[in-house]
Amino acid sequence: MTERSTVADLRSHLDAVLGGAARAWLDQATDEATTYAAAGQTPGPARTSAPAATPVWELRFAEAGRRCGPDHADAARLVLLHAARADTDALTRLYEHGTATERRAVLRSLPHLVPGPDALPLVEDALRTNDTRLVAAAVGPYAAAHLAPQDWRHAVLKCLFTGVPVDAVAGLADRSRADAELARMLGDYAEERTAAGRAVPDDLYRVLALTDPSAVNGGEAPAPTGPEGPAAARPDRSAPTGPAGPAAPAPFAAPSTSTGEEQES
Amino acid sequence: MRIFDPHIHMTSRTTDDYEAMYEAGVRAVVEPAFWLGQPRTSPASFVDYFDSLLGWEPFRAAQYGIAHHCTIALNPKEANDPRCTPVLDVLPRYLVKDNVVAVGEIGYDSMTPAEDTALAAQLQLAADHELPALVHTPHRDKLAGLRRTLDIVAESELSVERVLIDHLNETTVKEAKDAGCWLGFSVYPDTKMDEDRMVAILRAHGPEKVLVNSAADWGKSDPLKTRKVGDAMLHAGFSDDDVDRVLWRNPVAFYGLSGRLALDVTDTDATHEGNSILRGGA
Numbered sequence: 001m002t003e004r005s006t007v008a009d010l011r012s013h014l015d016a017v018l019g020g021a022a023r024a025w026l027d028q029a030t031d032e033a034t035t036y037a038a039a040g041q042t043p044g045p046a047r048t049s050a051p052a053a054t055p056v057w058e059l060r061f062a063e064a065g066r067r068c069g070p071d072h073a074d075a076a077r078l079v080l081l082h083a084a085r086a087d088t089d090a091l092t093r094l095y096e097h098g099t100a101t102e103r104r105a106v107l108r109s110l111p112h113l114v115p116g117p118d119a120l121p122l123v124e125d126a127l128r129t130n131d132t133r134l135v136a137a138a139v140g141p142y143a144a145a146h147l148a149p150q151d152w153r154h155a156v157l158k159c160l161f162t163g164v165p166v167d168a169v170a171g172l173a174d175r176s177r178a179d180a181e182l183a184r185m186l187g188d189y190a191e192e193r194t195a196a197g198r199a200v201p202d203d204l205y206r207v208l209a210l211t212d213p214s215a216v217n218g219g220e221a222p223a224p225t226g227p228e229g230p231a232a233a234r235p236d237r238s239a240p241t242g243p244a245g246p247a248a249p250a251p252f253a254a255p256s257t258s259t260g261e262e263q264e265s
Numbered sequence: 266m267r268i269f270d271p272h273i274h275m276t277s278r279t280t281d282d283y284e285a286m287y288e289a290g291v292r293a294v295v296e297p298a299f300w301l302g303q304p305r306t307s308p309a310s311f312v313d314y315f316d317s318l319l320g321w322e323p324f325r326a327a328q329y330g331i332a333h334h335c336t337i338a339l340n341p342k343e344a345n346d347p348r349c350t351p352v353l354d355v356l357p358r359y360l361v362k363d364n365v366v367a368v369g370e371i372g373y374d375s376m377t378p379a380e381d382t383a384l385a386a387q388l389q390l391a392a393d394h395e396l397p398a399l400v401h402t403p404h405r406d407k408l409a410g411l412r413r414t415l416d417i418v419a420e421s422e423l424s425v426e427r428v429l430i431d432h433l434n435e436t437t438v439k440e441a442k443d444a445g446c447w448l449g450f451s452v453y454p455d456t457k458m459d460e461d462r463m464v465a466i467l468r469a470h471g472p473e474k475v476l477v478n479s480a481a482d483w484g485k486s487d488p489l490k491t492r493k494v495g496d497a498m499l500h501a502g503f504s505d506d507d508v509d510r511v512l513w514r515n516p517v518a519f520y521g522l523s524g525r526l527a528l529d530v531t532d533t534d535a536t537h538e539g540n541s542i543l544r545g546g547a
Contacts, residue, residue, distance in 0.1 A: 130321075
């Protein structure tokens with residue numbers, strides 16, 4: 001799926017679901033963004049920039065939630081970012097000035113708009129927050145493609161900590177496979193939870209199974225969501241019911257077969 | 266009893282407060298941008314604060330089933346500090362945000378020329394952004410402050426019907442009502458208003474355009490004062506409909522003037538309620 005067809009599809013979808021007023025608003029906002037891109041304007045970067053420095057399409061980007069409705073705001077914002085040909089500088093400016101929902105839209109746009117790792121600081125910022133909307137948006141395909149191994153492992157762990165379903169983690173099976181360090185971190189976390197008499201998140205065992213070097217890729221491609229890994233690969237999960245006995249976190253990857261960080265992009 | 270607290274500084278409150286507020290019937294709040302107790306020294310501090318009002322705080326509130334909106338402004342106290350006033354140039358960027366339902370708190374603290382300038386400029390910003398304005402009346406010299414506020418509002422492009430005058434009391438309510446403003450009352454444990462005086466004011470002036478808030482913040486205050494006023498109203502013989510009007514429909518009508526009020530609490534993506542507020546995720 002190319003970036004162009006994805007955004008075009010989104011636009012067609014919006015045209016089908018938005019009411020007349022919202023569609024007219026989006027038409028005009030898209031025109032404004034296109035005009036901006038054609039003029040090749042570059043506003044000043046400062047966080048405290050004067051109002052005159054704010055391109056009109058960036059104001060439209062902020063308004064998209066109330067104009068198109070919260071359910072369609074991410075899609076509308078992506079359409080605007082694409083029309084404006086937003087580069088990493090523009091995306092960074094919008095993220096830094098954005099509400100949580102605007103930041104989420106920027107994070108979700110990254111795989112469509114930024115080919116290289118330049119926008120990683122935005123992902124890293126989102127992963128430092130405790131806002132699960134941002135954490136979930138940060139672990140999409142852009143993170144799968146570019147996030148450094150240790151940061152990616154911490155992102156997975158953070159999802160487990162904060163209750164973000166690991167289904168949100170793009171490329172989970174591919175990046176987990178044969179990752180002995182991730183397996184160790186998961187095992188330690190399971191042990192810590194068990195020692196405290198607290199339940200181990202089900203998702204932990206799912207990821208742990210995926211770290212097995214022989215784990216089969218459950219049809220997972222670069223798709224951002226969807227079932228990860230075959231259920232059959234999940235270890236027997238005898239509920240850790242007491243403080244006694246550390247979790248016997250089943251199938252650790254044999255460390256010797258893992259190349260660790262080197263094998264990650 | 267469904268309650269909308271139209272003025273509360275949740276940034277200064279705990280999750281226990283959110284829980285107790287929900288228990289008491291609070292389903293929506295507006296958090297006005299204000300002073301933090303400790304003076305700020307640069308516009309960047311304001312920007313971080315505004316980001317919090319538009320990011321983390323609505324997220325916290327949603328985890329307790331409460332819809333959170335905010336108002337954005339340079340407050341009158343810090344309008345006197347030249348290190349802070351450049352934030353006025355940043356405000357337009359924030360006044361377009363979906364969750365911003367008014368310009369506020371603006372108004373007077375000591376009634377200085379710098380406060381005149383900031384108030385007039387921000388009333389204009391409200392008119393430009395089709396937002397209503399939340400105007401605080403000063404603690405000291407309140408009646409004179411109210412009169413000067415009403416003069417500046419009358420000179421502005423913002424209709425007086427889009428202005429909520431807050432922290433009113435027995436001495437200021439009549440002039441604010443005669444001017445056609447919305448009428449805000451902050452009910453505090455010791456200062457400002459209390460429940461019984463609030464009931465007396467409602468008896469004397471009626472519930473039309475009256476909003477009651479806790480204005481709870483980092484000082485001695487009580488986030489459940491809205492509920493206590495509702496109970497006092499019922500005890501004094503007001504009907505359920507009167508209570509609903511004051512504690513829900515009036516704030517919905519006033520902040521609804523923004524066209525941006527969204528009262529469905531959209532749950533966050535987290536499956537474990539409240540979990541990310543635990544320290545484990547930090």
